[in-house]
Every structure is written in structure tokens, then in C-alpha cells.
Amino acid sequence: MIFVPMFEVFEKYLHEFCEVSPEDLQSIRDTATPKNLRKRQSLLHDGEIWRSICFISSGCCRLYRYDNDGVDHTVRFGIENWWISDWESYHHQKPAKYNIEALSTSSVLLWTKSDWEQLLNTIPALKIFYDGLAARAYEMAQERIYSLISSSAEQRYLEFQKTYPKVFNKVPLHMVASYLGISRETLSRLRKDFTTTK
Amino acid sequence: MIFVPMFEVFEKYLHEFCEVSPEDLQSIRDTATPKNLRKRQSLLHDGEIWRSICFISSGCCRLYRYDNDGVDHTVRFGIENWWISDWESYHHQKPAKYNIEALSTSSVLLWTKSDWEQLLNTIPALKIFYDGLAARAYEMAQERIYSLISSSAEQRYLEFQKTYPKVFNKVPLHMVASYLGISRETLSRLRKDFTTTK
């Protein structure tokens, strides 16, 4: 069982942002379920209910959704030290519209909704940390919306590469294209333009 | 002073989602600052720090941002019973990248950050309500991102009209175009297509 190193990553992460007592940390540890994922393994299928919150200790995942034509669209990536969830399904405990899968071998920590809520209720520092996390997620979403309505595909590509280099280096280009809202062919041609004009 | 009706709107709204005692409600009322806005009046200029949270009692506002070419992009609308803020500026108390203005005669209620935090700390029900509000805002943002990366301009237009009819009917079309990430001319032509083919 590769339990310990996985939790160590989380513990180190948590200590950076949040002061919790050793006892509280123990509670957090006790309620966590570690899970190892192979490449392409699914964590959530649309239609299911997402019952946990999920911290990525290592590897890379994505949140995506199929449109009416069966084409999938990458809404969000997650790498180590990120959280990934379908918040809508989680908050309302209703069937998910989104899917989550690992893009490479990954390990994650899961807490059930009730356990996590319990932790938030009993550990004020964790609640404060978590609220800040949600606030930042919203800010990032707004920034992305602004980018999508105001910038060209080329600008968005460069911005993504610059802002999330670690993610960029871990995911296939056709998923970057999907994330940017353009076709893989267009992305390919944009990249070609850079190398020929520069 | 048109103080009372403005707060009545808020009170009615709050009661729908949140149970607070009369005393708590009084605290909330006491710390609110009402403000009337004329059409085009600004609530926040980029570069300033957004120091309050803002509830719209009546009228219509928008959150927008200028790009490097000086073109403005509407990131969000707000009408009665909505909140409007630059959360990034609010949370970190740093200069705003966004602007907020009234699109028609509007009245809003403002709470300073410290007053609001005080209220959240002393009124658990308000805190729970507020957390839920933030969660829903995030879900809506994610839905919008999905729409922007997966749907055509035409689909996004119809979707917006259907999902937010009240907003749609209050704002000029060129701002709808800006919100959808297309030019006003393109929007105008999309609309023309509907009337000729149907």
C-alpha cells in the first residue's frame, strides 16, 4: 500500500496554507481514502453522483463533458496539489453532467462529503482554508471567461502555456485545444506559425 | 430617502433562502448603505479597490473589463436580487481589473468588507447562505465556460436568452454580443437569420 507517501504530499500542501493541530491532521488522515489510478481510468462518469472531494497527490486528471454530438470538451485540468471535482454534482448530490478521468498514472485522496463536512465543522482553520480555495477557484473561472470572450485563440494558447506550464507539459495537445475551445487542427496550425515566423 | 423599500427587497430575498432572527436582520440592516445609481453611473473603476459587497435591489448593472486595445468586454450582468462584485479585488483588497456600472437607474445595498465579515462570523445562517451563494456562482461560471468552449455563437445566444430572459430584456444587444464573445454585427446577423428562416 502506497498510502503514506500520498498523504505526505497532501500534508505538505496543507501546511503551506493552513495551520492544523496534529490531532486534527490525524482526523483528516483517518477519513481519507487513497486511490491509485492508471492512465485513462475514470473517476466519475456522467450520470453518476459525485460523492467525494478529491485531492490529486500525483499525476494528472481532467474534468470534461460530452456535447450533444458526442464530442468531449475539457473544462478543467488538475495536477498534483490541485483539487478536482464536479462541484455541481457534489453540492446538490445529483447526477453529474461531467466526467473525470486520469490522463496519466495518478494517485488521489478522497473524502466523502459527510466526512469532509464534519472536518470543516470541527476544524475552523480548515474551513477558512477551504473557503479561500473556493474563492480562488471562482476568480480563476472568471479570468478564464474573460479570456474566452476577449482574446484570440492564439493569445489564449500562449496565455495558457505561460500561466499553467506544468499542466501544459503534461497533457496532449488535442486536449489543450479542447480546453481552449478550438479544434486540434487549428491549434496545430497556430503552433506552426510560431516556429516559422520566429 | 428611499431607504426602506430598497431594504425590503433585500429582506424578502433573504427570507427565501436564509432564516435569520429579527435581531440579526437588524444588524444586517444597520450596516447596509443604500445607494441609488443613475444610468451609466459607475460603481467601480478599474485600478480602485472594491471594498464592499453589493446587492442589487432594483435595476441592472454589469461587470466589464477593458482589453489592451481599449475595447470593453462584459463579463457578467446583474439585476434585482443578484449580487455584483469584483471578487478578486474584494478578497485580496487589491486594485481592480474590472469595472462595474449601472445600465439603468438602479438601487443597491452595500456592506463594507469588515462589516460583512463581522456579520458572517456572528450569524451562522448567513454564513451558510453565503457559502451556498459562492458555490452557485462557481457552478454558473463553469457552465458558462463549458458553453463558451463547446457551443456556437448562435447556440450561446439562444441559451442566454432562454436561461436569463430577464437580463436579456434589460440590456442592449451590443452588450449581449460582448458577453457572448462575438461582435455586435455578428449578433445582428444571427438574429436576422432567425426571422428569415423561421
Place this chain on the structure above:
DNA sequence: CGATTCTTTGAAAACAGTCAATCTGTGTGG
């Protein structure tokens, strides 16, 4: 090495942006 998966390329068609002009409705001042 054979089979996926990922990326690139080409050509045509669909789509969206720009610029400039016009049209429409609203409200204001003379």
C-alpha cells in the same frame, strides 16, 4: 514490430471580424 494514439497537413467551405454607411428610436432643447 504492430497497433493505438497523437499531431500535422491540404483544400474547400463555413463562419466571424472589420470598416463604413445607414437606419431606427428616444429624448432634449429651442
Place this chain on the structure above:
DNA sequence: CCACACAGATTGACTGTTTTCAAAGAATCG
């Protein structure tokens, strides 16, 4: 009450970008 200004919406002609479809090259993995 009219004339005018102004903001908002539309249109035309043109240009530029993006998609689509089909095919072919890389790269990766068992």
C-alpha cells in the same frame, strides 16, 4: 411640437480566421 443629436441596431462588401473532412506522418506502448 419639431428638429436635432445620440445611442443602438442593422446592412453591405471585404478580409481574415476557424472548421471540416480526409489523409498522412510521428510518437508511444505493449
